[in-house]
Amino acid sequence: MDADSEMQTVHRPLELDPKRAGRLERTPYGIIDIGSNSVRLVVYDQLGRAPLPRFNEKSLCRLGDGLAETGLIAADGYRRTVEAVRRFRAIADAMGVSRLDATATEAVRRAANGRKLVEAIREEAGIEVRILSGAEEARFATLGVISGFFRPDGVVGDMGGGSLEIAEALDDRVGEAWVSLPLGALPVESILQDRGNAKKRIDAILKESLPVSLARHTFFAVGGGWRTFAKAHMLANDAPVPVVHGYRIAAADARFFAKSVLRLSPAKIEALPGVSRRRARTFPAAAMMLDRVLKHLAPKHVVFSALGLREGWIYSQLETDERYLDxxxxxxxxxxxxxxxxxxxxxxxxxxxxxxxxxxxxxxxxxxxxxxxxxxxxxxxxxxxxxxxxxxxxxxxxxxxxxxxxxxxxxxxxxxxxxxxxxxxxxxxxxxxxxxxxxxxxxxxxxxxxxxxxxxxxxxxxxxxxxxxxxxxxxxxxxxxxxxxxxxxxxxxxxxxxxxxxxxxxxxxxxxxxxxxxxxxxx
CATH class of the missing domain: 1.10.3210.10 (Hypothetical protein af1432)
Known part of the structure; x- marks a missing residue:
C-alpha cells in the first residue's frame, strides 16, 4: 500500500466525547520558545489535540542582534534571556504546570556562546533547553500547520527572527524536501539597511537555495512578522472575521500589500493599524520576504497560521490516535x-x-x-x-x-x-x-x-x-x-x-x- 492510500484509510474520528471534554485531570502544559528575536512562554490548558492558551507572554531579547558580525550573542541579550526564562519558570510553577519544555532556534544554534547560554539557563532556572536544528525547525513548524488545519496541502514558510524555514505539509505528514535560510527578520532588516539592491540580494539567495519544486498552490505563512502582516491587511481591507488563523488571500493581493508597505516611512509603518511598536522595526523585513518568496514560489493563495513551531512540538508529543482527532x-x-x-x-x-x-x-x-x-x-x-x-x-x-x-x-x-x-x-x-x-x-x-x-x-x-x-x-x-x-x-x-x-x-x-x-x- 502506498503512502497516499495509507493516509486515506486512517481513522479520523468525528464523534463527540463528553467525558473527554469534561475530564478534570487535565493539567497545564508550558513551553518556552527561545527565538532569535524574542523569548516566549505559552501555558496551555493541557497537552492535547486542541490546546487553549491560558498564558502567553514574550520578552524581546533580540539574541540575533549583531550575531552575523561577532558570532556571539551580545551580553545584554544573553542576560535578559536568562532573566526572562527564570521569570517564566516562576510563573509556570505558580500556575501548577505539570510539564515545561524549552526549545531554542537559530540564534542559539549559530552563536559560539549558545551552549554556554543553555548551561546558564539550566543552572539559574533549572530548565533543560533543546537546541533545534534547521531540519527540526522546519519539521515542527510544518507539524504546527498540520495540527491547525483540516488536512492541509501546501508549502509552509516559517519566518522567525533569525531564519526562514520552508517545508511541505502533505495532509498528515511533512514532506521530504525542506530548506533553512538565513533570512529571518533580523538579517533581512540588516540587508534592507545596507546600501545596494536588497531585493536582488534576497532573490539571489532564494534562487540558489529554495528549489521551485517546493511550490504548491497554497503557501502557509507562519511567524510573528507574517501574523502582523495578516492583521494589518485584515484591518486595511475590513475583513469580516478578525482572526489571523485561517485568513486566506490571493498571493497577488499579498504581494501588492507588501509593496505598499515597503513604500512607507518608518513613522507611517508604526502608525499602521495592527502593527505594534515592537513589530514596527522588523515589519518591512516581513513584508519584503513575503513578497520575494511568493514571487519565487508563485502560489495562488496565502493562508496565515497562528500555529507554528510550538504547536508542532506539542503535536509531536501526542499519541498517534490523538493526533488523528479532529x-x-x-x-x-x-x-x-x-x-x-x-x-x-x-x-x-x-x-x-x-x-x-x-x-x-x-x-x-x-x-x-x-x-x-x-x-x-x-x-x-x-x-x-x-x-x-x-x-x-x-x-x-x-x-x-x-x-x-x-x-x-x-x-x-x-x-x-x-x-x-x-x-x-x-x-x-x-x-x-x-x-x-x-x-x-x-x-x-x-x-x-x-x-x-x-x-x-x-x-x-x-x-x-x-x-x-x-x-x-x-x-x-x-x-x-x-x-x-x-x-x-x-x-x-x-x-x-x-x-x-x-x-x-x-x-x-x-x-x-x-x-x-x-x-x-x-x-
Missing part, C-alpha cells in the same frame, strides 16, 4: 460541552441532525458536529441578546482546524439556532464569505437544532425518541410518547422556521407508535 471538533467540544446544561445532549443532536441534508464530505460533517457541540453556549445570556452574542463569540473563539468561511458558517448556524434573523445587519460580513447553498445549509442546521431543544427541553431521552423526515416538498416530525408537547405552539413555530429555511410548505407532526397525525400545516 482539531475543530476537539476544540468545539472542549469549549461547548462543559458550558452546556446537559453535555450529553450534543451527542444526541449529532445523530438527530444527520439526515437533514446529504453531506458529501467529512469536511461538511465535522462542521455539523462542531455546531452541535457549541449549541448551548448562550443559555446563560438574556434571550434578547443570545443570537448576536453567540454569533460574535463563535466568530472569534480561538478555534483551530478551520478557515474564515468555515468559521463564518459555524457562527451563522449558531445565530440561527438562537432564532436570529439572517437579515441582521451585523451578519453581512460573514454571509459574504458563504455561497448561497452554504448560507441555506447553515440556516437549516441552526433552525433544526433550535427545534430539537424546544421539542425535548434539552433532554437526550426525548430527542432520541423523535426524528425528522425530509422529503422534496414535505417536512415531517415524528415523535414518541416521551415527547408530550408536539402540538404546542412553540414547537410548531420552530418547525415552521425550519420548513421556511428548507423552502418546504407542507409540515406534519405524527406519533411514532400510532402513526396518528398530531398537526398538519400546508402552505
Amino acid at each position: 482539531p475543530l471538533v476537539e476544540g468545539a467540544q472542549l469549549i461547548g460541552l462543559p458550558a452546556a446544561r446537559v453535555p450529553d445532549f450534543a451527542t444526541a443532536l449529532v445523530a438527530w441532525t444527520a439526515g437533514l441534508e446529504k453531506e458529501r464530505t467529512p469536511a461538511e460533517m465535522r462542521l455539523r458536529v462542531a455546531i452541535c457541540a457549541l449549541s448551548d453556549i448562550g443559555w446563560r445570556d438574556h434571550p434578547d441578546i443570545r443570537a448576536e452574542e453567540s454569533y460574535r463569540r463563535v466568530l472569534q473563539f480561538p478555534f483551530i482546524g478551520l478557515d474564515h468561511s468555515e468559521r463564518a458558517f459555524l457562527a451563522v448556524a449558531i445565530h440561527a439556532r438562537y432564532a436570529g434573523r439572517l437579515d441582521a445587519a451585523y451578519l453581512s460580513g460573514a454571509l459574504g464569505l458563504l455561497s448561497p447553498p452554504e448560507r441555506r445549509r447553515a440556516e437549516i442546521l441552526g433552525r433544526a437544532i433550535l427545534l430539537g431543544y424546544r421539542l425535548s427541553g434539552g433532554t437526550p431521552s426525548v430527542l432520541v425518541n423523535s426524528r425528522l423526515l425530509v422529503g422534496p416538498k414535505r417536512l415531517r416530525l415524528e415523535v414518541g410518547q416521551a415527547a408530550r408537547v408536539p402540538d404546542s405552539e412553540a414547537v410548531a413555530e420552530r418547525l415552521s422556521l425550519l420548513a421556511a429555511a428548507m423552502k418546504v410548505k407542507s409540515i406534519e407532526i405524527t406519533q411514532i407508535e400510532t402513526g396518528h397525525s398530531l398537526l398538519k400545516i400546508r402552505g
Whole structure:
C-alpha cells in the first residue's frame, strides 16, 4: 500500500466525547520558545489535540542582534534571556504546570556562546533547553500547520527572527524536501539597511537555495512578522472575521500589500493599524520576504497560521490516535460541552441532525458536529441578546482546524439556532464569505437544532425518541410518547422556521407508535 492510500484509510474520528471534554485531570502544559528575536512562554490548558492558551507572554531579547558580525550573542541579550526564562519558570510553577519544555532556534544554534547560554539557563532556572536544528525547525513548524488545519496541502514558510524555514505539509505528514535560510527578520532588516539592491540580494539567495519544486498552490505563512502582516491587511481591507488563523488571500493581493508597505516611512509603518511598536522595526523585513518568496514560489493563495513551531512540538508529543482527532471538533467540544446544561445532549443532536441534508464530505460533517457541540453556549445570556452574542463569540473563539468561511458558517448556524434573523445587519460580513447553498445549509442546521431543544427541553431521552423526515416538498416530525408537547405552539413555530429555511410548505407532526397525525400545516 502506498503512502497516499495509507493516509486515506486512517481513522479520523468525528464523534463527540463528553467525558473527554469534561475530564478534570487535565493539567497545564508550558513551553518556552527561545527565538532569535524574542523569548516566549505559552501555558496551555493541557497537552492535547486542541490546546487553549491560558498564558502567553514574550520578552524581546533580540539574541540575533549583531550575531552575523561577532558570532556571539551580545551580553545584554544573553542576560535578559536568562532573566526572562527564570521569570517564566516562576510563573509556570505558580500556575501548577505539570510539564515545561524549552526549545531554542537559530540564534542559539549559530552563536559560539549558545551552549554556554543553555548551561546558564539550566543552572539559574533549572530548565533543560533543546537546541533545534534547521531540519527540526522546519519539521515542527510544518507539524504546527498540520495540527491547525483540516488536512492541509501546501508549502509552509516559517519566518522567525533569525531564519526562514520552508517545508511541505502533505495532509498528515511533512514532506521530504525542506530548506533553512538565513533570512529571518533580523538579517533581512540588516540587508534592507545596507546600501545596494536588497531585493536582488534576497532573490539571489532564494534562487540558489529554495528549489521551485517546493511550490504548491497554497503557501502557509507562519511567524510573528507574517501574523502582523495578516492583521494589518485584515484591518486595511475590513475583513469580516478578525482572526489571523485561517485568513486566506490571493498571493497577488499579498504581494501588492507588501509593496505598499515597503513604500512607507518608518513613522507611517508604526502608525499602521495592527502593527505594534515592537513589530514596527522588523515589519518591512516581513513584508519584503513575503513578497520575494511568493514571487519565487508563485502560489495562488496565502493562508496565515497562528500555529507554528510550538504547536508542532506539542503535536509531536501526542499519541498517534490523538493526533488523528479532529482539531475543530476537539476544540468545539472542549469549549461547548462543559458550558452546556446537559453535555450529553450534543451527542444526541449529532445523530438527530444527520439526515437533514446529504453531506458529501467529512469536511461538511465535522462542521455539523462542531455546531452541535457549541449549541448551548448562550443559555446563560438574556434571550434578547443570545443570537448576536453567540454569533460574535463563535466568530472569534480561538478555534483551530478551520478557515474564515468555515468559521463564518459555524457562527451563522449558531445565530440561527438562537432564532436570529439572517437579515441582521451585523451578519453581512460573514454571509459574504458563504455561497448561497452554504448560507441555506447553515440556516437549516441552526433552525433544526433550535427545534430539537424546544421539542425535548434539552433532554437526550426525548430527542432520541423523535426524528425528522425530509422529503422534496414535505417536512415531517415524528415523535414518541416521551415527547408530550408536539402540538404546542412553540414547537410548531420552530418547525415552521425550519420548513421556511428548507423552502418546504407542507409540515406534519405524527406519533411514532400510532402513526396518528398530531398537526398538519400546508402552505
